[in-house]
Amino acid sequence: MRVTIAPETEGVLNADAGSTVRRTVLPCGVRVLTEQMPGIRSVSIGFWIAVGSRDEADHQYGSTHFLEHLLFKGTAKRSALDIAAAFDAVGGESNAMTGKESTCYYARVLDTDLPMAVEVLTDMVTSAVIDPAEMETERGVILEELAMAEDDPGDVVHERFTEQVLDGHPLGRPIGGTPEAIEQASRDDVWDHFARWYRPEELVITAAGGLDHEQLCQLVTAALEGSRWDISQNSQPAPRRVGAEIHIPVRTGTEHHRKPVEQTQVILGGRGMAAHDEDRFALSLMHAVLGGGMSSRLFQEIRERRGLAYSTYSFSAAFTDAGLYGLYAGCLPEKVDAVIDVMSTELERIATEEVTAEELERAKGQLRGSTVLGMEETSSRMSRLGKAELVRGEFVDISDTLAQVEAVTSADIQRVAARLADSPRATTIVGP
Structure with missing residues (x-):
């Protein structure tokens, strides 16, 4: 069975092999999708924003990946150590991934630790400080990451091939940016990129495992109410990225x-x-x-x-x-x-x-x-x-x-x- 996910679609989307998939749109525009899997004691949860490296303005090149690092570096409530310790203390995992069209902050925890995961991830995504000193430290970390990739010829050939096939288009650029772009990135540019994309109507929360959909929606709502975001206004989810297939020249x-x-x-x-x-x-x-x-x-x-x-x-x-x-x-x-x-x-x-x-x-x-x-x-x-x-x-x-x-x-x-x-x-x- 396949189900088209219209903006207003709510309730049960489908059940497959004993699992139940549900979708809810909160009044502020945040979308919550879950798959309840009977007999599973763990939960994987992801906070998705539909922004990737292709969406960056020229002066913000590398900002999406920069933010992936910076959101782990602290909020008004938590230091970077607090964020790391919260998951370590329960044997959980947390990480993030930046793509060309989306960014995801995710965690895997025991079902009993899901409230903590929701609270910490919500705090990170909505209320990151983007501290200038932490940004300078992380700038060095990202430059090391890029240098490590440049030392791997397997990584290099894939990056150069993508640039050659998607010649001149933002999709052809490396996701992490270039050393030159990271060196030049300012706190204002990264902050503006954060403010533009990290909003309630852009946020999609997905979770799968041993969970209850209604309880998760309640946890998310409570966490959002304690965040920096204003969720008092009713909003519709942001439109999905759409478009006919485009022609991009190939450097043959x-x-x-x-x-x-x-x-x-x-x-x-x-x-x-x-x-x-x-x-x-x-x-x-x-x-x-x-x-x-x-x-x-x-x-x-x-x-x-x-x-x-x-x-x-x-x-x-x-x-x-x-x-x-x-x-x-x-x-x-x-x-x-x-x-x-x-x-x-x-x-x-x-x-x-x-x-x-x-x-x-x-x-x-x-x-x-x-x-x-x-x-x-x-x-x-x-x-x-x-x-x-x-x-x-x-x-x-x-x-x-x-x-x-x-x-x-x-x-x-x-x-x-x-x-x-x-x-x-x-x-x-x-x-x-």
Whole structure:
């Protein structure tokens, strides 16, 4: 079953395998979605804001990721140590993630510790101080994080490939910013970014595990009433990010970024599919066949038969109005040409020939297994609710997801592969 999540949708969205999914819009515009999972003693909870690196003004580049760090550095009620100690004291976990289109602050705790998690996360998201001294300290931490990523050629090749495929668009920029942008970021710029996006109508709270929906709504309301936000006015939730797929130029050809390392990193690919594309299930199965495991074509041909690389796979990234795909391998410099030749050959082959019945069934089994096994974790179900609300505007239960996977044919996979293979291609190389 799939349910469209209209702004006014309330109550039970769906029940699947004994769990119950519910959605409530609080008067202030905050959205609360839960999945109650019988027999589970833990709860994963996430506070989502639909702002990512693509939404930053030029003078605020890197601010979204900067805020991810700064919200853990203290509020009017709590120091950074207080925030960390609150979760450590109950054996819980807390963290955050910044993407190109959203930011999430999340925690996993015992069901009895959910009130604490709600109170602390609400305090962080609504009432962060953004202390200038703490900002200077964290500036150094972020610069170290960027330096660490720059020292990893695997990270570098993915960043450079994204820049090449999404040429000149904010989606092509690194999520964490650049060292230059972080060095120049002012407290006023980061604060303005915080004030613009961190508002009741932008906040989505999702939780999954051993919980009661009504109780969670009461906890959230109480925490908001004690926060810096004014929730006295009735508000509607902010509109979802929407838009037709956009055209972004691809810098075609090969770009070589030299690094003094032993192994060369290679990605060949191009523009992919947006998050709402109806072919997304066929695309997932195409990747399972092409580069999704040890039995995939890339792994068998590049590693097992020819010994050209240790690691190889294919991948996609999907955003509201754009996407990309790539074929990756890490190999010795003298093997780069051979690896690229195999990648090109396998991409053309899956685009011109239907996959075998055996490959199709193996790919479906792989996707079925990974989908169901992933949903046994409360954190995965919490994330699924966040994406349903912010990205798709639609909740799809596991049974319907599996049915859509099962409906994909070999011809569908070939058609999707042809869409990718026929589009402009880029090759990114990082190495000596």
